Amino acid sequence: MAKEQGRKMVAQNKKARHDYAIEDTYEAGMVLQGTEVKSLRLGRASLVDGFVDIDRNEAWLHGVHIPEYSQGTWTNHAARRKRKLLLHREEIDKIERRVNEKGLTLVPLALYFVDGRAKVEIALAKGKKHWDKRATIAERTANREKEQALGRHLKGMRD
Structure with missing residues (x-):
């Protein structure tokens, strides 16, 4: 099977751009289970209630809804579980400092595949x-x- 090339958009959070003033954006990888990837490849996800939390020097994505894979069995995933984000240590430290200093929040803007790997675009944002x-x-x-x-x-x- 040929490897995917380019960028394939899965979901966008248009409401976030309306509700928040975006200051800076970051691209992060995600730790996913197999059925989550299959569900995402079908283009099924919702970022509306999502937010990112930094806990013990790790970034976690909360509230993002990836529905269960229809052909999954007992190995299916929970739809709204928290997912670990893959960022460099320096990026996490920089983001955590800015969130604590300026009262910013982290919101997911887009969920997509880049060359077959699931990525999420997160933004440092201030509420409007x-x-x-x-x-x-x-x-x-x-x-x-x-x-x-x-x-x-x-x-x-x-x-």
Whole structure:
């Protein structure tokens, strides 16, 4: 069987980009069981309630839902178990310092395969207030209207 090449997206956490201001991102490997990998290859996962916790110098992914593999037997995995993340020691120490100093949180942004290996993109993020979310939406709308006006102008259409 040929080895997979490239990046295959499994799940994204779009709500995290809405609810948090992303400061820095990291790519981490995951320790998975066989049926979890098979379920992920079918494109089944949810990152909505997920978060990352650092406990005893190890990073753990909590709350990510990877459903049981439909053809699995008694060896099936628990859907919401905590999963160990694979990061370098320096990265874990740096992340832990920033979380403790600045009151940041770690949220998963995406779950994907890179050359056949499961990876998760985690982000150091700061929670947005309600008015921050409104400002982001207003800025996005203003940029969209500006692009549309520019496009109409270049085409010679009137506003």
